[in-house]
Amino acid sequence: MKIVLTGDLHLGCTSTRIPEEWRQNCRTVQAWLRLVDAVIEAQADLLLLSGDILDRRNLLWEAMGPLQQGVERLSQAGVRCIAVSGNHDASSLPELAAQFSNDVFTLLGKGGKWQRETLSENGNPVLHVDGWSFPSPVVRNDPTLDYPAQSPTDDIPVLGMVHGDPGVSDSKYAPLSLSRLQSLPVSAWLLGHIHRSTFIEGSPWVLMPGSPHPLDPGEPGAHHAWVCELSEGKLSAPLPFCPARLEYSELEIPVSAAEPPSAELLRDKIQQAAEENLNAPMNLIRLQLNGHSAEIDSWQECSENLKDWSPENFRIEKVQFSIHPLLDLAEVAKAGPVPALLVSALETLPQDLHDRLRVVCDSLNRHTVFSGKELPAFEISDLSLQQLLEQHLRKTLEQLK
Ligand SMILES: [Mn+2]
Incomplete structure (x- = not known):
């Protein structure tokens, strides 16, 4: 049956x-x-x-x-x-x-x-x-x-x-x-x-x-x-x-400081990520643009043009813009003892700080709705912990600058 x-x-x-x-x-x-x-x-x-x-x-x-x-x-x-x-x-x-x-x-x-x-x-x-x-x-x-x-x-x-x-x-x-x-x-x-x-x-x-x-x-x-x-x-x-014809997804597009901003380059990157990640005939994408650049305004302009783009199998529903200014870390470190500490933490995260954050994340993991042994708890991995910290340290350094 x-x-x-x-x-x-x-x-x-x-x-x-x-x-x-x-x-x-x-x-x-x-x-x-x-x-x-x-x-x-x-x-x-x-x-x-x-x-x-x-x-x-x-x-x-x-x-x-x-x-x-x-x-x-x-x-x-x-x-x-x-x-x-x-x-x-x-x-x-x-x-x-x-x-x-x-x-x-x-x-x-x-x-x-x-x-x-x-x-x-x-x-x-x-x-x-x-x-x-x-x-x-x-x-x-x-x-x-x-x-x-x-x-x-x-x-x-x-x-x-x-x-x-x-x-x-x-x-x-x-x-x-x-x-x-x-x-x-x-x-x-x-x-x-x-x-x-x-x-x-x-x-x-x-x-x-x-x-x-x-x-x-x-x-x-x-x-x-x-x-x-x-x-x-x-x-x-x-x-x-019977898979659905529509899928909502999130795509991360990294931008490196060495890449000059260009609408064509951005579309190529998205197209490639789409080919690798999308399966449904219709996909609605929430895009995350990540990276560092000296030309943030130009990248911003490129990302605004994406609204009018209509490829065959996907549309961009929203762009979360997360491209940050380039920082010369060696230069920033000279600004004082606090920036110097932050820069060194960015290069090598002190083990005791890492361990304490790990404890906080583990307790957060246990507090998700489906916690306990019945369903796997939501995982904040070591890698995402590292990325999270890097984001925050960089943000702080940008503000100090
Ligand atoms: Mn119901």
Whole structure:
């Protein structure tokens, strides 16, 4: 049995900050219809939707029609949909579900009550799907506290579906705890709500599928649905499926003091970085221009011209200009004891200062939202620590000058 997993489509929305000519292809409705085609083409048996399928801020008629059409086409191709509702579609998804028979579109866990649907293959039960739906847009309790955690009476795998906020215990969007999820007697979890995708191995594995189409620059990186196989009573780990046509990304372009400012050179550098780093047919780039130069104003002018540039597969959404004046460090060091100290720190960072900063960074790392052993903590590496310090020391020296 082939299963496609996704959530957070937010039908009715269009990605932000995109050029007008990309608009049509950056509607979430468009992404949904492409996903439907891909699911049919892959001959999947089941499509699982983990909430926030419909966006509450947008006109429902604009989203409801295409959702309905997609479900109908899937049903004709023999693909069943099973969904739970999220904070956005707590009331609209039940409305949609009411228009279909249960074997075409199943909304699990209506009214915030856990519900099980057992799927069969050739007349034999092969998979239990347990789901819980938002009864209203705000839910302050962890829904898994009511999960009927009786140990399964058969050997059939259980896939749990719930929309909620992992690791945020005071969230008003159904706080979830990853360690609790992984302590329950299920084989796999499909979550919804977080738009960036994360897969956590283990038993059960936990998939946060992310949104299959990105909505704004705050959702950088690859977006896609996922696919897994159920065979011989085992669910395989999910793999990316149907990549989004749009990707938001950040590109760093270094400029060296030896390079004379030129619009052509800048475009060549960006083009090369684009070829090396961009994968989607449409990419919206936030550019970081880094380096040192004696001709900052000219570089500034070159970067302003980038706004009118329309290459085939990317647009520049924003330029973060970080080119700093050239400093003759030997000269600056002569200005007094403090500049001399800073210059020497820039050349070789004293070990005790490095160690103390390392401690601060480690404690920052531990304070990120997904801290603890459940997910890897955000890393401030030694290299980025070095760069961070260099930036600040240089800034201080520029001001002293
Ligand atoms: Mn949500």
